[in-house]
Amino acid sequence: MRPSVVVNVAMSADGKLSTRERRQVKISGNEDFARVDRLKAGCDAVMVGIGTVLADDPSLTVKSPEYKAERQRSGRPEHPVRVVIDSGGRTPPNAAILTKGDGVRVVAVSEQADPARVSVLRTKATVIVAGETEVDLVRVLNELGAMGIRHLMVEGGGTLIAGLVRAGLVDEIYTYIGSIVIGGKDAPTLADGPGWIREADFARLTLADVARMDDGILLHWTVKRV
Ligand code: NAP
DSSP states (O other): OOOEEEEEEEEOTTSOSSOTTOOOOOOSOHHHHHHHHHHHHTSSEEEEEHHHHHHHOOOOOOOOHHHHHHHHHTTOOSSOEEEEEOTTOOOOTTOHHHHSSSSOEEEEEOTTSOHHHHHHHTTTSEEEEOSSSSOOHHHHHHHHHHTTOOEEEEOOOHHHHHHHHHTTOOOEEEEEEOSOOOOOTTSOOSSOTTOOOSGGGSOOEEEEEEEEETTEEEEEEEEOOO
16 A cells, blocks of 8 residues: 655745755744654655755654654654655765664665665665666555555655656645745745646645744645546
């Protein structure tokens, strides 16, 4: 069974996830950090694209001692399984996602990934090979489901999210909108890549909830199934 997928991003008031040179920006505040940590702690796995690994080097660990203890009390590892979508196997072996905190890591690569890089990654992570040149996201989610992952959180970036939306794999989206303007037509947004042309291909959302948080707003969307 494929996991349910919840996307979480923080964007500026003008819809940007970072600067045009892909430099990480603090968009939200402590209340939202705590919410994201709680959301992560409630999931079995958390996923990012290789673009985010190379730009931000996130560890994707659960930060709150309380949530970590809660996970352990319920027989789960301290941190969710951490997953990178990385066609070429470019994840640096010393990346925080592979080295910080205990737990299972998964790197999903394509058949064209460099074999030498893949064999190094196999010493640090479970490697899933799916897709000829680009990672086949449907196959990866099926494999994650077979590993027992029921709830998957996606932390970006915009290219990966667009791929997941295109494949019809996203169930829910949280967008935190913060009180800054980053600007720049080339700065990353929620759904990058080529976009969609036909209106019939646009993802349609239902607004499930709205909350004021820190100095911004949190929107919770569910994705309509067509
Ligand atoms: P990304 O979405 O993290 O990763 C995209 C890469 O994933 C692709 O370029 C591709 O690289 C790989 N990929 C493999 N198979 C794919 C598929 N089927 N569909 C889509 N992607 C696939 O990278 P990004 O768009 O450059 O985003 C990174 C930026 O987002 C950074 O600036 C980061 O700071 C920002 N970010 C912001 C937030 C936020 O909440 N504000 C969260 C996360 C990231 P290969 O061809 O090499 O495989």
